Amino acid sequence: MSDLDPRRAIVDVTVLSGDGYTQELAAGDIFRIVDLEGNQAVDTLFFNSRDLDERYSATETIRRQGNIYLTTGTALVSSEGRPLLTIVDDTCGRHDTLGGACSAESNQVRYALGKKYMHSCRDSFLLALARYGHGMGKRDLPQNINFFMNVPVTSAGELTFADGVSGPGRFVEMRAEMDVLALISNCPQLNNPCNAYDPTPVRLLVWRR
Numbered sequence: 001m002s003d004l005d006p007r008r009a010i011v012d013v014t015v016l017s018g019d020g021y022t023q024e025l026a027a028g029d030i031f032r033i034v035d036l037e038g039n040q041a042v043d044t045l046f047f048n049s050r051d052l053d054e055r056y057s058a059t060e061t062i063r064r065q066g067n068i069y070l071t072t073g074t075a076l077v078s079s080e081g082r083p084l085l086t087i088v089d090d091t092c093g094r095h096d097t098l099g100g101a102c103s104a105e106s107n108q109v110r111y112a113l114g115k116k117y118m119h120s121c122r123d124s125f126l127l128a129l130a131r132y133g134h135g136m137g138k139r140d141l142p143q144n145i146n147f148f149m150n151v152p153v154t155s156a157g158e159l160t161f162a163d164g165v166s167g168p169g170r171f172v173e174m175r176a177e178m179d180v181l182a183l184i185s186n187c188p189q190l191n192n193p194c195n196a197y198d199p200t201p202v203r204l205l206v207w208r209r
């Protein structure tokens with residue numbers, strides 16, 4: 001298991017549920033996301049920070065590894081077929097590629113009409129992109145990763161949102177293979193059993209060597 005020392009990290013921040021966040025990574029940086037209290041969903045996208053049109057592709061990533069779940073060894077592949085980052089350690093064991101981000105629209109369809117105005121990951125992504133600048137917006141939100149989220153596919157091919165498989169202190173660690181922009185929404189969702197209806201903070205760390 002990774003023995004990197006948090007005291008030597010160049011970035012060590014806590015992101016509350018409902019908050020969006022952007023982090024630029026240099027090629028070679030190690031980026032760790034810690035599920036502090038367990039069963040949190042961390043909606044995440046990655047971009048080539050030198051060419052923001054090149055971004056994480058769920059399709060390319062799934063096709064490359066022949067598996068819909070992400071874990072140690074997974075290359076997070078871009079829309080240009082190049083690895084953006086590689087997962088180098090994972091104490092959770094499974095991360096979702098299919099569930100997508102919650103939104104005002106999905107809040108209404110999945111839960112109730114009155115849930116439209118609750119916080120959502122899509123809104124957090126858009127707010128974080130607006131703060132980041134560079135003119136990024138809705139068109140820059142492809143299918144995202146849900147770190148720590150458990151979305152098993154049944155034998156009938158159906159998606160299910162199941163109880164989380166993560167736990168307090170579990171983490172996923174990635175090595176940037178190019179200069180990367182990470183875009184994160186720490187999911188605020190209060191209507192989904194995957195976080196036990198209780199969204200919680202996560203910790204982000206970056207080591208540079």
Ligand SMILES: [Zn+2]
Binds near residue numbers: 043102187188189
């Ligand atoms: Zn969400």
